[in-house]
Amino acid sequence: MVRSGCGALHLAFQIIGRKSVTKTSIGYGIVGCGMMGREHIRNIALLPDAHVAAIFEPDSEMLGAALALAPDARPAASVAELLAMNEVDCVLIASPNHHHLAQLEEIAERRPLPVLVEKPLFTDVADAGRIAALKARLPFVWVAMEYRYMPPVAAFLKQASDATGGIRMLTLREHRFPFLTKVGDWNRFNRNTGGTFVEKCCHFFDLMRLILKSDPVRVTASAGQAVNHLDERYGGETPDILDHGYVLVDFVSGARAMLELCMFAEGSRYQEELCAVGGNGKIECLVPGPGRFWPAHLGSAPVPQLIVSPRNPPRPQLLEIPVEPQLLEAGDHNGSTYFEHARFVAAVRGQGKVEVTLQDGWWAVVMGLAAEISARQGRAIDLASEFALPT
Template sequence: MAAIFEPDPGMMAASLALAPGARPVASIADLLAADGVDCVLIASPNHHHLGQLEEIAARRPLPVLVEKPLFTEAADTERIAALKARLPLMWVAMEYRYMPPVTAFVEQADDATGGIRMLSIREHRFPFLAKVGDWNRFNRNTGGTFVEKCCHFFDLMRLILKSDPVRIMASAGQAVNHLDERYGGEMPDILDHGYVLVDFASGARAMLELCMFAEGSRYQEELCAVGGSGKIECRVPGPGRFWPRHLGAAPMPELIVSPRNPPGPRLLEIPVDARLLEAGDHNGSTYFEHVRFVAAVRGQGSVEVTPQDGWWAVVMGLAAQQSAREGRAVDLASEFAMPDQLTVTDFSTISPNC
């Protein structure tokens, strides 16, 4: 049995069109009281995630898949730590891990590079889309662009490098997008471009390049890892619905392995089921992650994106926001202390999606 709590009438209608057998309910309390509901998916605006998790933990602790980001303010850290002990299963929806080309990149990166020393992630994409009530136009609701948009990439950095970050430096701004928009007389304050440099405890270095006014790009995400033995790259196209139809078929995701000796780049295309591409914008990743979440709920798998992973992804974004704002490097150990309940590190690995 499925139930949906959605306070916006338009979104409720859209949700029921996708899941016509679901029962609409008027509150989270009603959702949790519904017979047959045995797990919960939270896909609400960022600033509601934490409060809704706490309500679930207080009323009826069920396994939860919560959309990123896990929280939006540094002061929320202790509340996240408390939830870990109260909820039987909490999985943070870092779905970029589950894009088939990214999965292949993660699995092959160490062998291709001989041990990664440099990692770069580039996202050149379209501006933030319009959301219900325009909540995503302001840092106070999103945590800031480096939290809202880029927590995915900070999560990937930790996953790929199998290490925790120690220092972050960023430069960013709002140059093109949303400058002529006003909401209650207030101009949006979200960043639309920037660079972030991250030093890791392992000695590896990573860089993020974000541009949100580059929707004309052939590829939306590009990952590159380099080590003593070679280089590996991953190229992921954006949503097919944005690809210009007059150009023909949308690009295919690619993996490129470039050894140093003997040199000779090898290109491998990573096809994704067309039905999954039509169902969503993230290269089929939502489907693959949900399958794994359901398996974990049924006791047939483990949580692959933990509250600790969610904490790090947000903290890295908050530190990047702070660095860009203050014009200085941010030392994570001294400025963002992890609660004891979240200190066990387990760098998850993911298996092939096939």
Template sequence: MTKSSIGYGIIGCGMMGQEHIRNIALLPDTHVAAIFEPDPGMLAASLAMAQGARPAASIAELLAMDEVNCILIASPNHHHLAQLEEIARLRPLPVLVEKPLFTDAADEARIVALKARLPLVWVAMEYRYMPPVAAFVEQAGDATGGIRMLTIREHRFPFLAKVGDWNRFNRNTGGTFVEKCCHFFDLMRLILKSDPVRVMASAAQAVNHLDERYDGEAPDILDHGYVVVDFASGARAMLELCMFAEGSRYQEELSAVGGNGKIECRVPGPGRFWPQHLGAAPVPELIVSPRNPPGPRLIEIPVDPRLLAAGDHNGSTYFEHARFVAAMRGQGEVEVTLQDGWWAVVMGLAAERSAREGRAIELADEFALPT
């Protein structure tokens, strides 16, 4: 560890927090300096991974440590906003905060107040940084001649068990379209370079968690659905989510179509879930299909095995941290802003509302959109 090494203070070290620890360890001149994690088992596991890190009994104690230069928030969703506010109040360090930024439409105004109080906030949207998705984003405009239709499909495994089972209830997560799908709504805005105006959704809980009870209460999270989004540019996007489809070869599939052609991206799920008897896990693919002359072209985009071993997000967490550290050092810009994080949550909240009420949601009528 060098004197110039950046010391992370981590708030929340469950499954995702531990993935962040593994990826921070792969970066030069960064280290985990301190950890605040209330669960004893998770704290012990995290300290074993982050050699030399100090435990903190509170966020205030963590922020008081001189060796902490930046903060990573990877706590349960419903704590993110209050923890950002505590950091802003006590010691406004640069922050990388896991999605979603907030979980309740009533909290929109609190995001605006944070912009002036924190020097650097980066919202963690790992899917942007998956190598095959990044290639798709870079090439989609040229391949299509201007995207008119964008489709994102995720067919995956059910929600995993979390400490205290917090992720089984909408009041903690914001709902499945916020918790799971804010990634995809963020990608829609990034790819289409436009903001949404209307959201329509159809969804339900059909298979997962039906027999589970927590203190006598049944989970209320959605496990499948469709969301259609109209954008100001005139483009349309659709999300198809199924969380009882872990037998799929690919977990995420993206396609964009325009007047000149089509481009697709296929991303496998976490390697640890791939059936070993089937041999090697699939390699991510990019497929470019021009209209004239017709003829699909398939490009494999393998990911460094070290990065695959460090987490469940196709190497993206490493690239996300590399860019966050560069922004801290003045060598790059914040790529996922508070406004980006806000939009992703609002789109998810609108989808939840649309599915629940059976109507299209005009965003300008129901949310305080930024000007």
């Protein structure tokens, strides 16, 4: 087996030291500053041509933590007040899932600006039709699908077609820790999250479409709540979110994909594993979880890997794809948040395209909702029969 550094696979971005704010610096308005919102703030601080101008966060403790990271930002008492600030050039939405759609609509109504919105776009089947209306009302919406921008996943995306000769089978596995505690425990209930397959797994459904370059036609799932949150009570209610499951997806192209999720497997060496197989061979991607969760007594955290295994001649090749320590320290997503923001800022400046569109975000949620329905009702979901698909 051949082992090498990341070489040409490494993304062509360099971290540039933080410069002072200038008139040409893009000013972000941040809506929501929980764990993910603060990860965004830390990564924006690494960009040479952007800064956090304003923050709306109703929880005082979270607001204080965010302002400590961005001391020059102005606090706002509402989304409306944030939008009224002239120094805000674009908006990042990182609020709880069930607020995303209404906040997008408020931005469209009050002051249409470019928006980077955290996944998922919406949480209820009944709201799927509201997404299309936003396209004409906002300059653009970029859905924050960080997993696309993890360096090992980006390398996988670049090589998958050639390595396989055309993907016929795709497997995505996530073995990880349970859902973390959030303000007000909003993430313990399907009515707020859209369900585990929406909240956690829309990243993977987005990757399926991106990797296979095809749209899904049928979703079948088997899942349950076996270990996590069973003894928790909130207002007398027991959390109803799934903690493990399988999802099978059939695509227009004839390719098949499977998601395997387990949220009580934090002892794993790698958190995400991607595997694509075609007539010419196989390619795999192994991604470790957040470094802060890696047990210190085990030494250094694992390094992401890409493994290419041709059929003829059989010769597996392993490449390590390390991520810069500065990026690992800035968040839990293997540097992806930085690369995502670099591209988003380029799009705000008119120097790049929107890479994760409203339609991409819509598909990811619909696939997750279909998986939730399938798992609970024990039937396959034909997407064209149950959702108004985009034309």
